[in-house]
Amino acid sequence: xARTRNLLAPLLVVVALLGAWQLTARWDVLADALGIEPFxxxxxxxxxxxxxDDRALLAENxxxxxxxxxxxxAIALVVGAALAVALHLSTTLRRATYPLLVAxxxxxxxxxxxxxxxxxxxxxxxxxxIIALVCFFPVTVNTLDGLRAVDPAQVKxxxxxxxxxxxxxxxxxxxSALPYFFSGAKIAAAVAVIGAVFGEWSGAxxxxxxxxxxxxxxxxxxxxxAAVVVLSxxAIALVxxxxxxxxxxxxxxxxxxx
Amino acid sequence: xxxxxxxxxxxxxxxxxxxxxxxxxxDLKVADCEVAAIVGPSGCGKSTLLDxxxxxxxxxxxxxxxxxxxxxxxxHATLMPQHDLLLxxxxxxxxxxxxxxxxxxxxxxxxxxxxxxFDRFGLGGFEHSRPGELxxxxxxxxxxxxxxxxxxxxxxxxxxxASLDAITRAQLQEWLAExxxxxxxxxxxxxxxxxxxxxxxxxxxxxxxxxxxxxxELTSPAPRRLPRTPAVNSPEFAAAxxxxxxxxxxxxxx
Numbered sequence: 001x002a003r004t005r006n007l008l009a010p011l012l013v014v015v016a017l018l019g020a021w022q023l024t025a026r027w028d029v030l031a032d033a034l035g036i037e038p039f040x041x042x043x044x045x046x047x048x049x050x051x052x053d054d055r056a057l058l059a060e061n062x063x064x065x066x067x068x069x070x071x072x073x074a075i076a077l078v079v080g081a082a083l084a085v086a087l088h089l090s091t092t093l094r095r096a097t098y099p100l101l102v103a104x105x106x107x108x109x110x111x112x113x114x115x116x117x118x119x120x121x122x123x124x125x126x127x128x129x130i131i132a133l134v135c136f137f138p139v140t141v142n143t144l145d146g147l148r149a150v151d152p153a154q155v156k157x158x159x160x161x162x163x164x165x166x167x168x169x170x171x172x173x174x175x176s177a178l179p180y181f182f183s184g185a186k187i188a189a190a191v192a193v194i195g196a197v198f199g200e201w202s203g204a205x206x207x208x209x210x211x212x213x214x215x216x217x218x219x220x221x222x223x224x225x226a227a228v229v230v231l232s233x234x235a236i237a238l239v240x241x242x243x244x245x246x247x248x249x250x251x252x253x254x255x256x257x258x
Numbered sequence: 259x260x261x262x263x264x265x266x267x268x269x270x271x272x273x274x275x276x277x278x279x280x281x282x283x284x285d286l287k288v289a290d291c292e293v294a295a296i297v298g299p300s301g302c303g304k305s306t307l308l309d310x311x312x313x314x315x316x317x318x319x320x321x322x323x324x325x326x327x328x329x330x331x332x333x334h335a336t337l338m339p340q341h342d343l344l345l346x347x348x349x350x351x352x353x354x355x356x357x358x359x360x361x362x363x364x365x366x367x368x369x370x371x372x373x374x375x376f377d378r379f380g381l382g383g384f385e386h387s388r389p390g391e392l393x394x395x396x397x398x399x400x401x402x403x404x405x406x407x408x409x410x411x412x413x414x415x416x417x418x419x420a421s422l423d424a425i426t427r428a429q430l431q432e433w434l435a436e437x438x439x440x441x442x443x444x445x446x447x448x449x450x451x452x453x454x455x456x457x458x459x460x461x462x463x464x465x466x467x468x469x470x471x472x473x474x475e476l477t478s479p480a481p482r483r484l485p486r487t488p489a490v491n492s493p494e495f496a497a498a499x500x501x502x503x504x505x506x507x508x509x510x511x512x
Contacts, residue, residue: 160312160337161357175347252346
């Protein structure tokens with residue numbers, strides 16, 4: 001019952017927004033008054049039509065983008081976590097490279113994407129590089145915070161129980177940091193699709209980003225929005241998958257604290 | 259000869275946190291298999307003393323030796339911290355078995371080493387429970403099993419029962435007395451509870467307010483005598499408790 005009620009509120013908000021949008025776009029009096037052209041703002045019903053009519057096209061391109069996103073996130077999680085551990089173990093390394101890590105996030109991805117295409121070719125390479133670049137940062141920063149937030153009393157206790165540096169990392173610090181890692185992974189999952197779109201814009205002949213670009217050129221605005229809806233669905237599914245993984249691998253952090 | 263070496267020996271041990279003088283020259287000897295309790299006003303440096311004995315910190319001056327060695331204290335002593343600090347991502351048995359695991363035993367081997375203690379400690383059947391599913395008294399027993407399984411000859415216990423209710427605390431004191439009768443270890447126990455100190459220890463050492471010095475030593479009239487209730491209600495025990503309280507009050511006044 002509580003679950004249904006939890007879903008009801010967001011559902012109502014979405015329905016209300018869609019209704020308002022539909023009215024504004026399709027009710028001629030209002031649309032004329034606001035000067036809205038149908039090819040500039042499609043109505044929700046037109047987007048729904050496109051989702052159905054172009055389902056084969058959307059699915060085909062979504063599959064391409066999904067593969068890029070999954071591989072990109074995987075790289076970001078591995079690199080991000082490894083980097084966090086390295087920065088945690090070496091204060092010198094942390095001081096030396098932390099500003100660089102922040103700087104890496106100020107790089108306008110759109111600007112460097114064409115260069116990456118030159119470096120990595122026209123295939124999946126540059127897309128993975130871009131997705132990994134926008135995704136590793138939240139993973140690294142959150143995991144590093146988690147590693148540093150360990151209860152010092154627990155570390156002290158481990159030392160008197162014959163734990164070396166590696167065992168403290170593995171048995172105390174890494175598990176403590178796991179919930180933080182998952183928080184970072186949720187952010188990464190949400191922004192990964194944007195990375196994929198940028199990657200495809202810089203050179204691709206398939207994928208949802210590519211489809212958006214082509215459909216814009218053809219003034220197929222409803223299809224552009226349909227592709228965006230699919231992208232959002234991918235991001236939501238990914239975040240949900242991370243939450244499932246967190247429940248599975250860091251259940252103690254999700255359950256009510258004792 | 260082992261008997262000539264004190265299990266724990268502090269000589270003119272001082273400790274300061276920068277400008278803040280915590281310990282002002284402590285002299286203390288604890289014999290092999292003796293139980294010594296440290297009492298003193300809050301914040302007088304009792305926990306610091308245990309950290310020194312356990313080898314987690316170094317004195318500013320003076321000596322701290324455990325079984326005759328100043329450098330290998332971590333190898334010979336283990337600290338049981340004030341809160342159980344059980345790791346929530348491990349089940350009860352894995353928590354208890356963490357020291358053998360740290361020494362390189364496999365998970366199955368360490369669990370096998372720890373299991374007999376679970377039965378002895380009345381924890382049988384709770385091997386797979388997460389710390390959050392255990393009562394305070396059970397968590398403390400798991401923490402004590404973890405301390406014993408470290409296999410050190412000297413145990414430094416930092417207010418082990420402070421977080422428990424009065425009844426559980428009394429039960430665990432009696433239980434600890436039984437355990438130490440079965441398996442003697444050298445114990446230095448910090449307590450804020452004079453009765454607990456007098457009941458568990460052979461000797462009670464009273465520290466002054468910070469910077470701490472030893473102001474008084476009392477011999478317990480009935481260390482770890484079972485059952486506990488008549489032991490702590492005897493006239494000799496009451497007299498010792500009064501003397502200890504007086505010493506503590508004087509110490510607190512400076």
